[in-house]
């Protein structure tokens with residue numbers, strides 16, 4: 001293993017712990033309210049998107065169930081990722097989140113009956129992020145491969161504010177985000193129109 005991936009590995013361990021600790025001290029009301037409605041800069045990007053690839057949050061990740069209801073009500077095509085080995089994630093259209101079933105790593109994912117779609121926007125979970133729009137994920141490379149496959153899709157990262165780190169070590173395959181949304185802030189890529 002090279003030193004950059006060693007650094008990522010230890011950052012991942014540290015920031016998973018931070019995220020768990022932060023989440024466990026939040027009361028139910030705060031958990032429910034955070035990430036419920038998109039703040040206006042994100043709402044504008046959502047308006048311009050037809051097909052949105054969300055994720056089914058687990059554990060201490062930024063929660064997405066309320067946002068999925070909002071997106072369905074807004075008439076968007078809502079899609080969730082299915083893991084297919086080492087391939088890019090396949091986003092499948094879901095009209096009703098009850099259609100999700102337990103998949104890779106016990107994360108709810110759409111069944112193979114749900115049609116594959118091409119996302120205009122991808123909302124991604126994160127383990128850590130930095131202010132230069134760098135993202136650290138779970139280490140599977142799933143989202144990086146997916147961003148490479150869909151370069152036209154707007155990339156939005158969701159995280160709790162405590163997941164911010166000074167610098168996420170960047171490797172050649174790492175793709176920057178266009179916008180980061182936390183429970184208290186929006187960070188946007190400077191000089192780049194998504």
Ligand SMILES: Nc1nc2c(c(=O)[nH]1)N(C=O)[C@@H](CNc1ccc(C(=O)N[C@@H](CCC(=O)O)C(=O)O)cc1)CN2
Nearest residue numbers: 016055056057058059081083105107125138140142143
């Ligand atoms: N909610 C969610 N869905 C997702 C992802 C994700 O990170 N979160 N993915 C992102 O690529 C893809 C699935 N890939 C994954 C790759 C690795 C692990 C993983 O290592 N999970 C740890 C749990 C760590 C923790 O949060 O405490 C594990 O199972 O030990 C999870 C998902 C697509 N769907």
Ligand SMILES: Nc1ncnc2c1ncn2[C@@H]1O[C@H](COP(=O)(O)OP(=O)(O)OP(=O)(O)O)[C@@H](O)[C@H]1O
Nearest residue numbers: 008136137138139140141142143144145148173174
């Ligand atoms: N576009 C890509 N093509 C092929 N392999 C890739 C690509 N992106 C990442 N990988 C591989 O995936 C592995 C994990 O990458 P990395 O540590 O950047 O994951 P991550 O961004 O934390 O995870 P994820 O994207 O799943 O949330 C690395 O071994 C890397 O070589």
